[in-house]
Amino acid sequence: MTPHEQPSHDPWQKPPAGGGHADPGTYDGPGLRIELRQAALVAVGVTVAGVLLGLLWLWLAPRVPLVSDGKAVYFKNSEGEEAAGADGTFVLLALGFGALTALVVFLFFRRGGVALVVGMVVGGLLASLVAWRLGVWLGPTQDVAAHARAVGKGAVFDAPLQLRAKGGLLVWAVAAAAVHLALTSLFGPRDPEPSAEY
Secondary structure (H helix, E strand, C coil): CCHHHCCCCCCCCCCCCCCCCCCCCCCCCCCHHHHHHHHHHHHHHHHHHHHHHHHHHHHHCCCCEEEECCCCEEECCCCCCHHHHHHHHHHHHHHHHHHHHHHHHHHHHCCCCHHHHHHHHHHHHHHHHHHHHHHHHHCCCCCHHHHHHHHCCCCEEECCCCCCCHHHHHHHHHHHHHHHHHHHHHHCCCCCCCCCCC
């Protein structure tokens, strides 16, 4: 066969019936169904980890001491920063959990992908909600008046655990996505260089 008789390379041509080999320059990742399953597993696993965040928040958040004079309830330390400390504790813990989530997911799957990131983001949001509600539920009662009556006049008791900065609920998801993107960019698989044709 002379060079003029060689078949032209048509990019739209179907592969041969015997099952042609894919171009070595292309990469076929896992199928959509597998990616969705992996994303769902990541979301569920991260959501369950929210229980640990809630317990750590309850344990590490500074307490806000209150005192009652029999008629009203006051902050024992009027200039105390314990209330802000509870928010800061939640944010710092969520930041750490988000970074750890990204690291674990990257080490387990060794690749990026929109589905995995969506799974981490959804899981981070749900985990933060679980942690917030669990910490509030297990913390001091929300009925401050009843608590004041129970402890008596002049006795010091803890205020309910609260998350005043609701933006803290986004920290886990944002941190996980950002750290995972950085890890994928630095250490993820590289696309093969296109081969030059002569």
